[in-house]
Every structure is written in C-alpha cells, then in structure tokens.
Amino acid sequence: MELGGGGERKRVVVIGGGVAGSLLAKSLQFHCDFTLIDQKEYFEIPWASLRAMVEPSFAERSVINHRDYLTNGQILTSGAVNITDTEVLTGEGRLIPYDYLVIATGHADSVPISKTGRLKEFQQDNLKIRSAHSVLIVGGGPTGVELAGEIATDFPEKKITLVHTGSRLLEFIGEKAANKTLNWFKSRNVEVILEQSVRLDTISDSPGSKIYQTSEGERFEADCHFLCIGKGVGSAWLRETVLKNSLDINGRLMVDENLRIIGRKNVFAVGDITNIREIKQGYLAQKQALVAAKNLKLLLAGGRESKMATYQAHSVLALVSLGRKQGLAQFPYTTCIGRLPGLIKSKDLFVGKTRKTLGLEDA
Numbered sequence: 046m047e048l049g050g051g052g053e054r055k056r057v058v059v060i061g062g063g064v065a066g067s068l069l070a071k072s073l074q075f076h077c078d079f080t081l082i083d084q085k086e087y088f089e090i091p092w093a094s095l096r097a098m099v100e101p102s103f104a105e106r107s108v109i110n111h112r113d114y115l116t117n118g119q120i121l122t123s124g125a126v127n128i129t130d131t132e133v134l135t136g137e138g139r140l141i142p143y144d145y146l147v148i149a150t151g152h153a154d155s156v157p158i159s160k161t162g163r164l165k166e167f168q169q170d171n172l173k174i175r176s177a178h179s180v181l182i183v184g185g186g187p188t189g190v191e192l193a194g195e196i197a198t199d200f201p202e203k204k205i206t207l208v209h210t211g212s213r214l215l216e217f218i219g220e221k222a223a224n225k226t227l228n229w230f231k232s233r234n235v236e237v238i239l240e241q242s243v244r245l246d247t248i249s250d251s252p253g254s255k256i257y258q259t260s261e262g263e264r265f266e267a268d269c270h271f272l273c274i275g276k277g278v279g280s281a282w283l284r285e286t287v288l289k290n291s292l293d294i295n296g297r298l299m300v301d302e303n304l305r306i307i308g309r310k311n312v313f314a315v316g317d318i319t320n321i322r323e324i325k326q327g328y329l330a331q332k333q334a335l336v337a338a339k340n341l342k343l344l345l346a347g348g349r350e351s352k353m354a355t356y357q358a359h360s361v362l363a364l365v366s367l368g369r370k371q372g373l374a375q376f377p378y379t380t381c382i383g384r385l386p387g388l389i390k391s392k393d394l395f396v397g398k399t400r401k402t403l404g405l406e407d408a
C-alpha cells in the first residue's frame with residue numbers, strides 16, 4: 046500500500062464499473078483506500094452481449110463479478126445519486142467520503158443486479174429468438190446491427206426486419222460503412238426499413254405473432270421484437286449536483302487534458318461520459334482509464350501535478366461484428382467488410398483480451 050503525499054492513506058472512489066471504471070479499479074486497488082460504486086455486482090463486456098443472446102453460455106466469460114478482479118477494494122452495489130465536494134451519496138442513503146473521485150458512469154442500464162440474474166436474462170432472450178419464426182429489431186445503431194448480424198448468422202431461416210429512424214445504419218461511423226452493412230444485410234435477406242420508427246405503443250409483449258406499426262403507418266408482422274435503441278449518457282444523476290455546471294449541452298463532463306473535470310483538482314472523469322472529441326469506444330475508454338490511473342498514482346504518491354500524463358484524442362477506428370466470422374471495420378481513411386475485420390473481432394469479441402486486461406485467466 047502506498048501512502049498519500051501527507052502520509053495518510055487517501056480514499057479514492059470510482060463511480061461506474063463499466064469498461065473504464067473496472068480497469069481503473071483494478072489498477073488502483075493497491076494504491077489507496079479504494080471503493081468502487083456500481084449499480085450491479087458485475088462488469089459486463091458490452092459488445093459481447095449480442096452473442097450471448099444467440100449463445101447464452103458465452104456470457105459466462107463476458108459477465109465478470111467485480112470481486113473477481115477487484116480483490117483489495119470495497120465494492121458497493123448501488124447507484125450513486127448525488128455528490129458533494131467531499132462525499133458520494135448512494136441510492137441506499139450511504140455517504141462515502143473521498144479524497145479523489147472518478148466518474149465513469151458512461152451509460153446507465155436497467156439490467157439485473159447479479160450475474161446469475163443477467164445470465165438468466167440471456168437464456169430468456171435466446172428462447173425468445175429460438176421460438177420465433179420472425180424477429181423485429183428496433184434500432185440500427187451498433188447494438189441493432191450486431192444483433193441482426195448474430196441472428197442472421199446463427200438462424201438464417203428466420204425472417205429478420207430491422208427498423209431504424211435515421212437515413213442510414215450506424216450513424217456513429219461513415220456513410221460508406223453504412224452502405225456496405227446495408228448490402229451485407231440484403232445479401233442475407235434481412236429487411237432494413239430506414240427513416241421510420243416503430244410505434245412503441247403498438248407493441249404488446251404477449252406471445253405469438255404480432256402486428257407492428259411504423260410512424261409512416263406501415264404494418265408488418267413479427268413473432269417478437271428487441272429494442273436496440275441508444276442508452277444515452279449516464280449523467281442525468283449529476284444534473285442537481287456540484288458538477289451540474291461541468292456538464293456540456295450533450296450531458297457530458299468537460300475534462301482537461303489530464304482527464305480532471307475542468308476547475309476541479311481531485312475529480313476525474315473517464316470513458317463515454319467525457320466530452321473528449323473522439324468516437325465513443327471501449328478501447329478508448331480503457332486508454333483514458335490508464336491515463337487517469339497513472340495521474341492518480343502520481344498524486345497519491347505526492348507527485349507534482351505538472352508531471353501528470355495527458356490524453357490525446359484518437360481518430361475514428363471502429364469494428365462492428367456481423368455474426369461469428371464477418372465484420373465491418375472503419376479505419377481513418379477506409380472501410381472494409383467481410384472476413385478480415387471478422388478475424389479481428391467477431392470470433393471471441395475481445396472477451397479473452399478484456400479478461401486478460403483485468404488480470405483474469407481465460408475461463
């Protein structure tokens with residue numbers, strides 16, 4: 046255990062145990078009096094969840110209890126609801142004091158609290174897919190596209206319809222990438238309906254074939270549906286806190302080059318919640334976590350602020366899986382689709398790599 050600059054053991058609190066928060070927690074646990082606050086007991090690799098819907102056992106490796114990699118710190122399973130200059134308030138009414146705070150609440154999700162509950166959810170989703178002849182996917186961002194890719198690959202006999210409000214798929218990356226993805230779907234008989242939204246009030250959860258309506262009045266039939274609409278930034282809880290003025294108009298926390306919230310000496314932010322002008326991706330959230338960890342270790346050891354590491358924004362690089370063997374890659378100057386990007390991401394979906402980053406054996 047290292048001591049703080051003044052000799053006392055410093056308290057570091059990380060809020061959010063997602064891609065960035067889990068790595069930060071793992072890196073800091075032996076350097077301070079550490080607490081991780083997360084809504085759930087586990088870290089889930091977000092981009093593996095669509096595979097887990099077609100193959101539930103896949104989630105046994107991609108859903109990881111925080112305690113498996115965080116052996117030294119305190120874990121509080123709760124939502125953070127408020128912060129002051131010195132404390133975090135949890136949903137259960139507990140006040141957690143801090144010397145340094147890191148906010149990593151990229152996206153809030155309503156998922157089960159326990160790993161067992163989450164694995165059960167994947168089994169239910171899988172049953173829903175298997176027992177359907179036709180599936181409707183609502184949303185053409187990365188989640189909807191990857192889910193459609195998984196179902197089209199593992200269950201080519203099922204009729205898949207994907208409805209998206211935007212004028213093209215995957216709006217977070219380039220137009221060429223979107224067109225290639227659309228053609229990939231066409232070649233696999235996935236029907237893509239653009240510039241329309243499914244009227245959610247027309248959807249019922251009762252089993253059996255249902256009629257769905259779009260905003261344009263188009264009607265079609267499907268046995269079940271999955272909502273794959275963006276989760277939004279997990280910063281709503283900060284709107285009434287001391288950090289309310291640190292949020293930009295998109296609800297992102299404004300950080301400096303050292304990843305500290307502008308104007309704050311002891312509060313950092315990492316991951317998708319930051320206003321850094323770059324594509325929001327997990328591998329970048331991890332890079333940010335490592336910069337923040339380095340800076341915190343320096344400060345905890347009494348180092349000079351001028352020695353802190355800086356974070357540089359990265360150019361666009363994204364990989365979208367299309368089933369088990371194919372994928373789409375967006376590089377800064379080009380895009381490609383098919384086996385090659387599939388080789389990089391689609392087989393294991395970086396699950397083994399991510400586990401290794403957290404110091405875990407590949408189960």
Ligand SMILES: Cc1cc2nc3c(=O)[nH]c(=O)nc-3n(C[C@H](O)[C@H](O)[C@H](O)COP(=O)(O)OP(=O)(O)OC[C@H]3O[C@@H](n4cnc5c(N)ncnc54)[C@H](O)[C@@H]3O)c2cc1C
Binds near residue numbers: 328
């Ligand atoms: C389908 C899909 C595919 C993707 N594929 C890739 C890919 O191939 N490569 C890649 O690099 N990125 C990919 N991404 C993007 C990547 O998942 C995100 O960029 C990454 O998850 C951001 O990490 P984060 O730590 O900022 O936030 P998150 O991973 O969203 O973690 C946020 C954490 O905060 C917790 N939380 C939220 N609010 C609170 C609160 N008030 N109190 C306590 N806890 C809270 C949540 O429970 C969660 O654990 C993909 C995303 C999706 C949806």
